[in-house]
Amino acid sequence: MPSDLDDVERFTEEFLKRLQFGQGVALPRATKNDLYYALARTVRQQLMARWLETVQRQMQAKAKVVVYLSAEYLLGRQLDNALLASGLTDTAEAAIDGLGLDMQTIRDTEVEPGLGNGGLGRLAACFIDSLATLRIPAIGYGIRYEYGIFRQTFEDGHQVEQPDSWLTLGSPWEFPHPEMGVKVPFAGHTEKYLGEDGRERTRWVNDWEVIGVPYNYMVPGYRTGNVNTLRLWSARATQAFDLHVFNNGDYLQAVRSQAFAENISKVLYPEDSTPQGKELRLQQQYFFVACSLRDFLTNVMGPGFDPRKLPERVIFQLNDTHPVIAIPELMRILVDEKDIPWDEALDICRQCFAYTCHTLLPEALEVWPVELLGRLLPRHLEIIFRINDDFLAELREAYPDDELRVRSMSIIQEHPERAVRMAYLATVVGAKVNGVAELHSQLLRDKVLSDFSAYWPDKFTNVTNGITPRRFIGLANPALTELITDTIGDGWLRDLGRLVELEPHADDPAFLDAFAAIKVGNRKRLAGLLERRDGIVLPQDAMYDVMVKRLHEYKRQTLKLLHIVTLYQRLQENPDLDIVPRVFLFGAKAAPGYWIAKQTIALINAVGRVIDNDPIVAGRLKVAFPANYNVTLAETLIPAADLSEQISLAGKEASGTGNMKLALNGALTIGTLDGANVEILQAVGEENFFLFGLTEPQVHAIYESGYQPREYFQNNPELRKALGAIASGAFSDGNREAFAPIVDSLLHEDRFLALADYQSYIEAQDRVDLAYRDTRAWNRSAVLNVARSGFFSSDRSIQDYLDRIWNASPVDAS
Structure with a gap:
């Protein structure tokens, strides 16, 4: 892509x-x-002209737009991504170096937006990265x-x-547009009235409202x-x-409405x-x-647009249940405002909405109490x-003779309280409704939403998740990127399937030596970062065994700990x-109110x-x-990993994407047949994957028969000794109560069968130990993991969405 700034002097x-x-x-x-702001704005300038051209080109084409509605966007730092996308990395580094400045210091100044969990x-x-790269008209x-996911610290x-x-x-990457603010109403009541044509209509008379101010970010392909x-x-x-209240001396009351709205x-x-x-x-x-729909209808579609043509011009993709309230909101606009x-x-x-389900856990499928919805959004509850x-x-x-089925499929849940089931x-x-891995989509059809899939079999499909390479x-x-490019040529970052061209090199001693040297360098890079950042000193002549993911019982960090x-x-x-x-490397945050998860971190x-200290x-x-x-x-830790821990209980993880990132960077997976692990195993081959644990049907059978975790505890000496040490206070200065809740949970309930899978996991880890000793064979398997990870590109995921759900087409650059 030619650049106006690709000359170092310029x-x-x-x-x-x-x-x-x-x-x-x-x-x-x-x-x-x-320095950071100046560099960011220099790069931003390069992207802005293309941004405006893209918007203009897409509007002129009147192409179908993918509107991605998501409560979270975990973007990462923007500077290096913008440099990479625009092809200016080398130029910028040369320019900064020529001024006697340190590029890494400038990079480290950037704070990533914590807008996701x-x-x-x-x-x-x-x-959204892949949508831009594939030239699909899209808006996220x-x-x-104002405050994203919390910053985690440890005290004792x-x-x-x-x-x-x-x-x-x-942030130099955002463009505020207060003049494009959208009013959003809340609460109040509805009332009936007669329209000019004599038909009865409904209007929503709200009690209060806030303004949504848009901040635009560029998403470069x-x-x-x-x-x-x-x-x-x-x-x-x-x-x-409120100046009047302020002048009367009630300074807090004068800004109360501002504080309330900004919450x-x-x-x-x-x-x-x-x-x-x-x-x-x-x-x-x-x-x-509400802001997004109003903005799309008003500013993207423009004045005079006929909303009856919406199915030709848009697909709203609901990223989990958080944005599902958009359905009654669009109905309200069409019926009450557009008549x-x-x-x-x-x-x-x-025809305009499609829903991605990201869970198999019933408690994660959102429901909203009827009382709350009716009080906050009365018109939406009616709809x-x-x-x-x-x-x-x-x-x-x-189903005239099956009232139980009818009631079970009702959007309104009656017990334990009346509530709206947003997934329904x-x-x-x-x-369309899609799961995010083959196994997840199958379980979604067969168990979670089985009545619906029986009624609408063609509505359900699968799109396995992916990651942006x-x-x-x-x-x-960067070192592995350079090695791959030197080996198979350029262009594979946009066509990750080309990584299969690395397979013949998995038996090339020179290539394996280069690959191994890169892994050693990545370990040194991580060790240096953690020593500077956290004071953690890591040995570098060890296997880096990595478990990085949200802290949740079903992900089974406790099983890793028992090992x-x-x-x-x-x-x-x-x-x-x-x-x-x-070296066992953990990275995880526990939700603030998730007490047992926070106890697991402490353990x-x-x-x-x-x-x-031993x-x-x-x-x-x-x-x-x-x-x-x-x-x-993650960008430093993942490339250093040798072993990827993907040990959730079969049938509980929807997909996972950390498993894909680690495999792509040459870590071998130890994992269960859960989520996208199934497809990773199929892609990389059983000989390059350490499989263990119960299958989903076996898990179901154990639940049905009445799981007794104490039996596994009593019949396994190593498990008994490991859990007994935790219970005895061996890791809490003799305090037996410190981690008693974790021990009691495992012995008396063990919802996610950690004890049932313990022996299989230990045996798989023993196989890992044996395999790692053969350095050449391990590196060969690691290279094959990289070579066979092309399927897990988010570009492929987006193409699947386009083919199976969205029916949108790219708009070529001018």
Whole structure:
């Protein structure tokens, strides 16, 4: 992609101009933040012209637009991605070096936006990257959280949540447009009235409202000249300041409306264990979809657009249940504002929405109490009830003698409280419902939404998740990127399937040596980062055994911990035992209200402290848990990994994307037949994957027969000893109560069968130990993992969405 700034001298000139006229400083007095802003704005300038051209070109083409509605976007740092996409990395580095500045210092100044919790937000970021790269007209919509996912710190090993103040120094990548603010109503009541044609209509008379201010972000495609838009909404009060009240001395009351309104976009996922927290979450969800739909209809489609033509021009993709309230909102606009008859409006909506389900856990499928919805969004509740009434009438006609089936499929849940099942609403109205891995989609059809899939078999499909290779190998692993390019040529970052061309080189000693040297270099890079960042000192002549993902019981960090304790106890019993030295690397945040998950973090850190202080295992075992795992840390940690831990209970993980990132960077997987592990196993081959554990049908059978975790505990000496050590206070200074809840949970309930899978896991880990000793064979398997990971590109995922759900086409660059 040709650039206006690909000449080093020209780039340097523009950088100094941005420093002087943008930041108002000369080079000798510039701070790190000044330098970062000047560099970001220099690159931003290059993208802006293409951004405006892209928008204009897509509007002229009147092409179908993919509108991606997501409560999360875990973007990562933007500077390097913008440089890579525009082909300016080498030029920028040469210009900065020529000025006697350090590029890495400037890079490290950037604070990543914490606008996501984990896989859901990272997936959304990958998808908008691929949409731009594939030149698909698309807009991502979400919330500009003032404080994103919390910044994690540890106090005595326990997680402490700190505010993530990512906007403290501003962001050079966002474009605010307060003049395009959207009013969003809340609460109040509805009332009937007669229209001019004598038909009865409904209007919503709200009690209060806020304004949504859009902040635009550029989403550059990788060297395509195409730049799409991410539009995030920030909440503001309609009247932020009451001068009369202020002059009377009530200063807090004078700004109360501002504080109340801004709470809506203040924090990602406010704690919802209280009624106030639940209400704030619903406010957030409606706020961002109401802003987004209004913006799309008004500003993207433009004045005079006939909403009856919406199915030809848009597909709204609902990324999980968070944006499903968009369905009754669009119905409200079409029926109440555009005066479209109910049946016609519903038919439009049934062609415009598609729903991605990201879970198999019933508790993760959102439901909203009828009382709360009716109080906050009265018109929407009426619309939902009418949609449900129509649907139940249709079902009673299809199943006249099966009222139980009809009631079980109702959008309205009756017990334990009346509530709206948002996944059901999305399924009833959505044109398509997709899972995110083959196994997940099958279980979605067969178990979670089985009645719906029986009724609408053609509505259900699968799109296996993917990751953007630009960030997760191009940026994260530059040495491996260079080796691959030198070996198979350029262009594979846009066509990841070409990695299969590496397969013949898996038996080339010179290639394997180069690959191994890169892995050693990546370990050194990670060790250096963690020593500077966290004071963690890692040995480099060890296997890096990595488990990085959200802390949740079903992901089974406790099973990994039991393996660590077992290895530790083996060494205590026999200090001369020959084992492969290992560094166990954890990265995870626990939701603030998820107490047992936070206790698990404390236990991991406690075990790590004991192992660190035991001279018997010095140099052979190390547990490292760097705080505040995020995209930035992942980009250094993942390329250093040798072993990828994907050990969730079969049938519980929807897909996973960390498993894909690790395999793409040459880590071998130890995992269950769960989520996308199934497809990774099929792709890389059983000989290059360490499989263990129960299958999903076996898990189901154990649940059905009445699982007794104590039987596994009593019948397995190593398990008994490992869990007994935790219970005895061996890792808590003799305090038996410190981790008793974890021990009791495993012994008496063990919802996710960690004890049932323990022996199989230990045996698989013993196979890992044996395999790692054959360096050449291990590296061959690692290379084959890279070579066979091409399927897991988010470009392929997006193409599947286009073919199976969206029916949208690219618009070529001019």
